[in-house]
Amino acid sequence: MMINSVTTPTIAPPEHFISVQGLCKSFAGLPLYEDFNLDLPNNQLVSIFGPNGCGKSTLINMISGLIPIDRGEIRIHGKPIRRAKIGYVFQNYRDSMFPWMSAYDNIAYPLRVKGMAEPECRDRVERLISTFNIRLDLKRYPYSFSGGQQQLVSILRALVADPEVLFLDEPFSALDFETTLFVRDKLQEIFMATSIPMLMVVHNLEEAVFLADTVLLLSKRPTHLVEAVPFTVPRPRTPDTLTSPEFIEVSRHCLEIFRQEMRK
């Protein structure tokens, strides 16, 4: 990085992992986003919270290049989307994993798509699962795992190709309470170990605050950013974090803003 910035002094390293300028998107003539701007500071875990149907999924799908935008510009680490390496974790692991492949083949799929040789694929997958101390028999098919394990496998699949950003659309919403805690802790571990910036849609305010450096609060349609609330408690965050004064204060503040928005 240092050497790079010395040899090419005109290009400063980008301060934002995601930067959105003048984004417009309509569905069937009805505007969803109009001149939407967003800058997310580097190396953060950012969660998105907002009312139902306000366009949270649409936003991360546009940023990750899954759906086209009408107008505007989106950059990931200063590059256009298609040049960035991204990982994406879908809400419904059941409908996004490939049930005809073993868990191992699912995780290795992004590497194979890139044309990586088999021994290197195996190395990469093995390194990944040993880093996060995951004990799963990866020869089994995804549907033979519990929900939490399946979501974990799909997170590993999103991580295996060293993405520079990880997108997660409601990664906990198909999980029960206990599994949510398990996957959430793993996700925190992954974030602390890799410091890959993450953008995550969460439909539960407590979940949104708990892991995040910044909580983005979105308004009703047409959607704008109401406030980006920072939450700076150091990691690892534990069950004690939930009762800390900072957590309670930030949650209360977010809830109040959300209530105000709903009244409008």
Place this chain on the structure above:
Amino acid sequence: MTASSVRSSQNQVRRFPFAQVVDRLLPLVGVLVLFGVWWLIAVSGLINPVLLPTPIATLGTLITGMLTGTMLPDFFATVLRTFSAFLMAAVVGVPVGVALGSSEKLYRSMEFLIDFFRSTPASALIPLFILFFGVSDFSKIVIAAFSAFLLIVFNSAYGVINAKQSRILAAKVMGANRWRVFKDVLLLESLPQTFIGLRSGISISLVIVIVAEMFIGTDQGLGKRIIDAQQVLNVSDMYASILVTGILGYVLNMLFLILEKRFVHWSGK
């Protein structure tokens, strides 16, 4: 599962082995009822015994026919035709169906044609096929293949069209190009539906082969055997041949169900 629940379920198995046997034999009840009713009608004299032999006489004819070999050549001729027709239909039908399904425009432009011919009873087309292919063996196979082809194409295309959008997106976001999405996702997503097409395809092949054997005429084949037996009022042979076609159809269906379970292990999970 806790240790106690494991134990209790084992207990249940041990306590009710008889109930389990009964459970397994349940499908045979209907068969026994049918044979019973058939036997009662046959011995009651309500129906001329020349038209309805007893089930025992029929089964006897079936077994001697199969063992002494007069029925076997007919049986194998029909099986061979059915499989040839099915193979032709599958080899062409699956790729065409998958290709049609991957392009909405292509599918919509062919949809009417496929639906029209699917709705036309294939037996109505037999004279047309005779015009083109004569009364040869090939003619019978082609017409059966044609009917099976329509079913297979339709189902494969449908399977691709209804592939889970989220899996296609997942593959795309991992960097898969169109060809990889097709090969790694669409093709496999369509497999459960394709198997339904193949299973209906083999069934319709058998139906049309039997009809064609009756209608076009042939040296050997169960269809011909049934119609010949009927003409000379050899009723026990006729019933025995009908039974054999029924058993054949049933076994083919089971065969494909088993194949489906093996190849589409994820279906319904």
